[in-house]
Amino acid sequence: xxxxxxxxxxxxxxxxxxxxxxxxxxxLEAPGPVGWLEIHAENYMGDGGRPLAQLRHLSERxxxxxxxxxxxxGGEGALDADHLxxxxxxxxxxxxxxxxxxxxxSTHDSHFLNDLLPLPYTDATxxxxxDHIDQVQDVVGRRMLLENPSxxxxxxxxxxxxxxxxxxxxxxTGCGLLLDVNNVFVSATNLDFLPQGYIDAYPLxxxxxxxxxxxxxxxxxxxxxxxxxxHGREVVDPVWALLDYVxxxxxxxxxxxxxxxxxxxxSVLRAEAxxxxxxxxxxxA
Amino acid sequence: xxxxxxxFHTALLDPASAVPQGLCDAGAQPAGRRFxxxxxxxxxxxxxAMHQAFPVIAKLxxxxxxxxxxxxYLRQHPPTSPLMMFYGETxxxxxxxxxxxxxxxxxxxxxxxxxxxxHAYHAADSxxxxxxxLAIDPEALxxxxxxxxxxxxxxxxxxxxxxxxxFNTEDDAPKPAPEAQDVLITRPEYDPIPQLLxxxxxxWIIALQGSATIGxxxxxxxxxxxxxxxxxxxxxxxxxxxxISLTExxxxxxxxRLDP
Numbered sequence: 325x326x327x328x329x330x331x332x333x334x335x336x337x338x339x340x341x342x343x344x345x346x347x348x349x350x351x352l353e354a355p356g357p358v359g360w361l362e363i364h365a366e367n368y369m370g371d372g373g374r375p376l377a378q379l380r381h382l383s384e385r386x387x388x389x390x391x392x393x394x395x396x397x398g399g400e401g402a403l404d405a406d407h408l409x410x411x412x413x414x415x416x417x418x419x420x421x422x423x424x425x426x427x428x429x430s431t432h433d434s435h436f437l438n439d440l441l442p443l444p445y446t447d448a449t450x451x452x453x454x455d456h457i458d459q460v461q462d463v464v465g466r467r468m469l470l471e472n473p474s475x476x477x478x479x480x481x482x483x484x485x486x487x488x489x490x491x492x493x494x495x496x497t498g499c500g501l502l503l504d505v506n507n508v509f510v511s512a513t514n515l516d517f518l519p520q521g522y523i524d525a526y527p528l529x530x531x532x533x534x535x536x537x538x539x540x541x542x543x544x545x546x547x548x549x550x551x552x553x554x555h556g557r558e559v560v561d562p563v564w565a566l567l568d569y570v571x572x573x574x575x576x577x578x579x580x581x582x583x584x585x586x587x588x589x590x591s592v593l594r595a596e597a598x599x600x601x602x603x604x605x606x607x608x609a
Numbered sequence: 610x611x612x613x614x615x616x617f618h619t620a621l622l623d624p625a626s627a628v629p630q631g632l633c634d635a636g637a638q639p640a641g642r643r644f645x646x647x648x649x650x651x652x653x654x655x656x657x658a659m660h661q662a663f664p665v666i667a668k669l670x671x672x673x674x675x676x677x678x679x680x681x682y683l684r685q686h687p688p689t690s691p692l693m694m695f696y697g698e699t700x701x702x703x704x705x706x707x708x709x710x711x712x713x714x715x716x717x718x719x720x721x722x723x724x725x726x727x728h729a730y731h732a733a734d735s736x737x738x739x740x741x742x743l744a745i746d747p748e749a750l751x752x753x754x755x756x757x758x759x760x761x762x763x764x765x766x767x768x769x770x771x772x773x774x775x776f777n778t779e780d781d782a783p784k785p786a787p788e789a790q791d792v793l794i795t796r797p798e799y800d801p802i803p804q805l806l807x808x809x810x811x812x813w814i815i816a817l818q819g820s821a822t823i824g825x826x827x828x829x830x831x832x833x834x835x836x837x838x839x840x841x842x843x844x845x846x847x848x849x850x851x852x853i854s855l856t857e858x859x860x861x862x863x864x865x866r867l868d869p
Contacts, residue, residue, distance in 0.1 A: 366691050370731025371759065374799035377734070394691025400614045407691055432618040435687040438658070439650040441617065476647065477640040480631045481611045514643075516635035544634060545641040552646055 333466070335360050335387055335421045335533055337576035339600035341593050342391075342555075342583060348378055350590035352385065357601040358594065360421065362389040362580050369410045379418070387421035389533065389580070390414060396431035397456045397470070398443040404431060412464050422533055422578075424469035424502045425460070427453065427490065444479035445489045450496075457497040469532045470494070471502035474539075474553035475511040486511070487525035494530045501527065503577075504535035505570060509563045510551040519566050528574040536563060536600065537582035556585035559596060564603065571607050579604065621648055622684050655683040655696070662697045663723045665777045666704075666716060678707075694731055697724065715768035722770050722792060722803060725762040729794045729801035732760035737850035743843075749857055751824030755817050756854040757846075760796035763806075763814055765789075771805045793842075795849020802849060809834030810842035822858075 338359030343351070351358065361382055368375055382388065392411060395403065415423055428440035443449050461468055472490060484492070494501055503526065512519035538557035542550045559581070571577065579600040583593055610631035620626045632640035659679040660667050667675040682703055688696050701717040701724065710716055735758040743750060764770065771792045772785035791811035794803050806814075809830040816826035830837045846852050 366693065369692055370694060371733035373731050373734065373760070373796070375731070377799065396691075404691070429614060431691070432614045434689050435618065436689060436691045437618070437621060437651050438654045438688060438691075438693060439647060441614075441621075441647060444611065446611075477632045477643040478635060479612060480633050480637065514635075542646075544643050546634075546638065548634065550643060550646070 333419070333421045335389055335578035337578055337604065339597040339604070340389065340578055340580045341597055342580065343382065344583075344587050345375070345378060346587065347590045347593065348382075351382070354590070354594070355386075356594040356598060358386075358597045360387040360389060360578065362391050362582075365390050365392040365411060365414055366394045368414055383418055383420075388418060389422040389424065389578075390418065390420040392423070392425040393440070394430060394436065395425050395460065396429045396436075397425055397460065398427060398429035398441075398449065398453055399431050399456075400429070400452070401432065403456055403459055408460065408463050411460075415464050415466065422469060423464060423466060424471055424533065426471045426473060427493075428473050440473055442473060442475055442477065442479070445482040445484035445486060446479075447483070450484070450489065450492060454493055454496045457493065457499050461497065461499065467498065467500055469500040469502040471504050471535065472507050473511070474504075474507040474551075476514055476550065476552070478515055485525065487522055487527070491527040491530075494527060499530075500532040501530040502533045502535060503528070503531045503570065504537070505567050506535065506537045506539060506559065506563050506582075507553060509560075509566055510539050510553050513549050513551045520569055523566070523570055523573065528570070531574055531577055534567070534570065534577045534579045535582055536567060536579060536596075537584075554585060555582045557583075558592075559599075564599065567600075567603050568606070571603060576604050576607055620644065621651055622687065624648055652680060652683065655688070656680060658693050658696050659683075659700070662727060663700065663720055665723055665774055666700075666720050668777045669713070669716065669719070669773075678704075694727065700724070715766070715770060715773060718764070718766040718768050718770045719773055721766075722764055722774055725764055725794055726801045726803065729760045729762050729796050730799075732758075732796065735759055735850075735853045737847075738852050738855055740847050742855050745857070751827070752822050752858040754820060754822055754856045755852050756856070757814075757818065758796070758851045758853050760794075760801065761846075761849070761851040762794040762801075763811055763818075764792045764794075765811050766792070771803060774803060793845055793849070793851075795846070795851040797848070797850045804845055804849070806845070807838050807841045809837030810845070813837065813839065813842055814846075 336359050339357050340360040341358050343361040343363050368379055426440050430437050508519050508522050536559045537555040538559055540552040540554045544550045581596040612629045612631040616629040620629055628640050628644040656676055656679040686699050701720040704720055705717040767789045769785040769788050769790050771790045775782040776785055791806040792803050793806045794801050812833050813826045813830035816829040827839055
């Protein structure tokens with residue numbers, strides 16, 4: 325369990341965007357409603373050069389969220405100590421407003437597979453994930469947020485629902501949660517549950533950040549809709565509606581727009597952030 | 610039925626293998642092509658990473674061939690680190706081992722050049738010396754030693770890799786002629802620049818990297834290249850901000866630096 329005296333930093337309850345280097349100048353000139361930025365930790369683990377210089381500059385102007393995509397917290401093997409040390413170094417240097425990672429695995433037998441791979445929700449997984457989160461929070465020296473995945477399939481062996489699983493992880497480790505509303509919508513469509521029911525069961529009190537992103541549409545072998553979390557387009561209307569459902573229950577939260585492939589012009593990304601701003605403004609006081 | 614990460618991992622990298630039992634849809638039917646989403650994510654993201662990392666190789670081979678090679682490479686050499694900025698470290702050796710590509714003998718060295726450019730891009734920052742630091746008594750200068758920027762890289766090739774790189778990245782670059790080329794990469798600010806070294810330049814720099822004095826390094830270079838032009842190589846280094854300290858004899862522990 326984490327010492328909560330170390331959990332002082334926080335993102336503002338404003339729209340943020342995933343930072344892309346091609347937007348550097350425009351973000352500084354015309355941030356619009358964007359109040360904070362998120363970076364993928366692994367892109368800033370070089371020794372120097374432009375990436376770190378830009379990040380240093382941006383961090384003087386915006387709160388930064390460090391979002392790891394490579395720690396493999398759900399991995400069956402031990403966490404990569406070198407990678408954990410790099411995270412500690414980055415977080416120590418930057419002192420970001422937030423640090424988050426995924427309920428997923430990506431490394432096995434020293435192979436890094438560059439994708440967020442799914443986990444069975446069993447007691448054994450729960451114990452392992454909690455041990456790894458304890459280790460991360462201990463080494464990095466601060467509370468982390470854990471993000472719910474997009475699911476394309478289920479494990480027959482799972483014995484926990486995802487919201488209960490996340491609630492129990494937060495209870496055991498003291499970590500916070502990153503609620504990806506698009507991931508809930510994608511998983512709900514793919515695995516036939518009601519996204520509102522997921523939110524009703526989800527421990528919103530632990531949410532430190534919300535993610536929104538675009539997805540692609542496909543079908544499985546039986547013609548069942550299969551949504552794919554691609555981060556390559558606008559957030560769809562049903563996901564904005566689900567965001568309203570969340571915010572009505574959670575109150576204002578930091579909301580990130582993720583757009584990682586086919587990255588658009590800054591004006592397009594800023595317009596998505598403006599829509600998130602309107603969602604925050606419509607929350608009844 | 611439980612699915613281990615070993616089973617998942619094996620099936621992920623081998624598209625011909627069966628989807629592990631125990632993975633299903635909401636109705637408990639086998640996952641089938643739902644599993645292909647993960648296969649596809651892995652293959653597409655790593656193939657894209659190779660295109661970004663080796664744009665000149667991709668241009669030389671063509672997009673389709675590069676896609677095919679990246680697919681073979683990612684299965685034989687999956688990344689071993691979450692730092693995708695350095696994915697493809699073993700690609701030059703992989704290319705050298707591909708018999709179908711043996712007629713394009715320069716490919717591995719062009720890939721090494723692209724790797725070196727990426728390493729230079731992410732290397733630690735450093736402060737170059739003021740060229741005035743070199744304006745000392747010539748004898749003292751010859752007895753001094755130089756330290757280079759962490760972003761500096763040196764490549765030697767029996768192929769015209771600098772000319773090939775230019776021909777595929779710049780408009781109006783001349784067609785490469787068959788010759789051996791030594792390439793110096795410097796990073797004056799944030800963008801690495803590959804430049805052709807004059808004959809003997811690489812010998813001189815390598816000797817300096819081995820802690821030789823400027824004079825001893827000159828002798829080593831001139832032995833191979835009697836008309837070695839020290840001034841031309843020194844100018845490339847200075848313009849690229851690649852020299853970060855000069856240590857005069859007897860000052861071994863206190864390099865001369867001009868702090869900004």
